Amino acid sequence: MKKMVLTLSLILVIALVGCVQEESIELLVPGNFKVVDDIVSFNEVDNATGYRIEVLNQETLKVKKYLVDNNQDLKGLNFEPGNYLIKIQAISNKANYKDSEFSGEIMYQVEDDSLVSLIEGILLTDNTKVKMFGRYFYNEREKQQYFYFTASGFEVKFIGTKLIMNLVTGINSSEKVPYVVVFIDGEEDPTKGETHALDNGINEIIIDGLSEDIHTIKVLKRSESTDSKTSIKSLETDGYFIENEPYKERKIEVIAASSSAGYGNLISNGVGDKTTANSDGLRSFATLTAKYLDAEINIFSASGWAVKKSPWHGNSNIPNKYDYVDVESSIRWSFNNYVPDIYVVNLGTNDWSYINTLSNSSERQEALENFINAYVDFIVKLHNLNKDASIIIVYGLMNETNIFEATNDVYQVIKDDYSEIDIHILQLPKANLSDGMGAGSHPGLVTHEKAALLLSSKIAEIKNWSID
Template sequence: MQKYKLGKHEVRVCGKAVETDTGIELVHSGSFIEFYGEISKVSMEISGNADESDFAAYVGVFLNESDTPEKVWKIQNGLHHYEICWASEKKNTTVKIMKLTEVQYGAVQINSVDTDGSIKPTEAKERKLLFIGDSITAGYGVNGEQSDPIFTTKTEDVTKAYPYLTAKKVSADPWYICWSGGGIISRWISPETELPLTDILMPELFETGKDLDFIPNLISINLGTNDASYTRDDMGRKEEFAARYLTFVQRISAVYPHAHILLQYGLMERTLLPVIQEVAKECSRQGVKCSFLELPLMNKKDGMGIGEHPSVVTHKKTAEILKEKILEIMDWKE
């Protein structure tokens, strides 16, 4: 067996990840490493730092570009040894290790890979999509049921959310900046609360999550669902939201000037839909390559995840809608 201390020369890295002295830390949802080789035996040393077992990070092991993971690991505290595959014969195998949970739910650092053959990084895809969003983008609660009383990271999976499914459909590398409860001017607040919750807002998260090594062709944004818990029917709050959202899109366009920006809304609630439509129009009037996609309100007959979040069925239907829009905007063939 040969031990590889991981760096970007040994494996392909996609998504927000950090190369450290001891390996590669997967940060945001959907970040992954990928490699291939004539191998039959693969294992890894991975370390985690979850404070609570119910909120540990999860990773998925995907072999040979499978749509479903071969294994899903709950990453425990400390350094542990994880076995990926142990076959009797060597064959050309592609291995992808992807973080399924969000940045706030524990770190995942891959320190080394042991194989019985040499490995090389896979090639990046030509098409690239950046997804900016909240719990919907992160796949919050998608593995649970509406009747489940409490969210745990076991019920979250970014690969079952519509952005990931869309990237698969159009054969693009995805990059995610998402945070459950995140918003433009406020995180989610309860109905009895009047003050906005501003400790973690998406414009700040974007600044820490951007990376100019990844240049997206299109940037997909679905935000506002959590802001709506604060804006309600208050016109002044809606105007503040619109102004801040406009500034945010302008900032994104300044960082990625050649990318088309597609704003979406409507999946979980619709009160801010006309506001976001107007933001997209104003961005376009100001010369930003920006458009809007109205998403259909989810149907409870399709099932519901935890916290009345979209189900697997809803995410699949939404991915088909977003796929068609992206193919139209980018003039791509499926």
């Protein structure tokens, strides 16, 4: 009996010793746990055979676990963009050791690589982020996006409270300083936009104090290209840029001289020379017509330029510069960038200014015939570039009565000899003192308004468009 008791006691002792030997040791929690530039790091733990992180997506509240190594790049785990809370534990498959508790949580943010807060360099050519208006060209050497004619410019859409724009212009005389107007969140009235005169060099324009929301900023040039050149150096927001809205369906192109650029139209008494300060192309008949028709506008114009020849620019004329981004450029424009539904052509005043300098009637008659032929050739060229577009010749704003007949002859030649061209003609109201005369006998604001109402009505009739 005594022997049996001893045997049972021995078995009990062995069992107790076994229990003690089988009790697992909990690993230490990894210390100094952090994620810097997507690299996870921590103090390694003795007897750990691996490490596990638990990741909580703060938006979806979903939890996932991953095995990681020290100094591992978490980008390889392909997290969706968002904010996460991460904690870590040491794990072991060794006998007599068990996994540690999880550490405290740390924040980990995964940014969307497609989100951009700074647009500069080649990114300026991304038309989904920087929507360009008018003719434009990216200069690779200067890393700047140039925009040229009146009403050219750009638009960006972003989420944030601030936009910083660095715009560049060259060395300009005081009367040729370029002006741009900034339109915020859909504003279209140039009198309600922010007007900025650009100094020589880089100009920083800051639009801030906006709500933390989606915003659109449009910047349009109210001056003309022959006065000064302008470009975008960089665009930056405290949030990020998002994709712009598509262009409007309706598209108009105006090919003209000074009036479409708003030459001196802020003068009301006809007294004084034209400057960029007293000229607002965003309030010209061309841009107003586009506004009334809710259409995009692309203007190709230059003061003093002619169809054939002018006293100021000789044989350098609109038709032989039309293929380029600017009348003073040798860089070719891609016509695929803008395909208008209708061309509005307003030329002839400067041709007459040259013709009027000729000494005898035979010379003037020959020059008029050259004008007609050049104008017809240009209309045919426009049609060949864009066979689906309508074309309307307009005249009369400058009261250029001596060339009215020749202008109507251009229309008639096209009508008679080129039946495939959808050609139209319209006489616009003339500049006059009772409506307020601009600089150099150019139309003032009231005349531009009247011309725009008449022209938009005519275009609506031609294209079967409604008018706002």
